[in-house]
Amino acid sequence: MKHRLTLPLAALLASILASPALAHAFLDHATPGVGATVNSSPGELQLSFTQNLVPAFSGVTLKAASGGEIPVGKATLDAGSANTLHVKLGKALPPGTYFVSWHVVSVDTHPTSGTYKFTIAP
Ligand SMILES: [Cu+2]
Known part of the structure; x- marks a missing residue:
């Protein structure tokens, strides 16, 4: 009896765990762009x-490829669209590659996170 329950339950759990991924908040696009090189x-x-x-x-947290974490402002939502975060930079960044690590909770309460980089040309 126990084994008859296990397999359908596992299949059900797998489908529950797999399908909501489509409804989570994932990064759609960013400025500077994901992987982009900008001039300033x-x-x-x-x-x-x-x-x-x-x-x-x-x-988000911001790190220079060459080392330490760079302090950034608190993330705020776009007044017009609640899917866009704005993060002010305290001061101009020197040329180099930077890693942006984001962590968000979407309105359906699911947490997601990721990292991307951009480069400021010398
Ligand atoms: Cu979700």
Whole structure:
């Protein structure tokens, strides 16, 4: 009896775990762009997601490829679209490669995270 229950239950769980991924908030596009090379330091980072976000639980960290973490402002939501985070940079970034690690909670309460890089040309 036990084994008869196990397999359908496993299949059910697998489908539940697999399908909501489509409804999570994933990074759709960013400014500077994912993997992009830009000619000058941006004044802020913009990250647009596939779903609206809960700003209190969403943010980014910025690191230079050459080393330390760079302090950034608190992430705020776009007034016009609740799927876009704005993160002000305190001061101009020198040329180099930077890693943006984002963590967000979407309005369906699911957390997601990821990392991308961009480069400021010398
Ligand atoms: Cu979700």
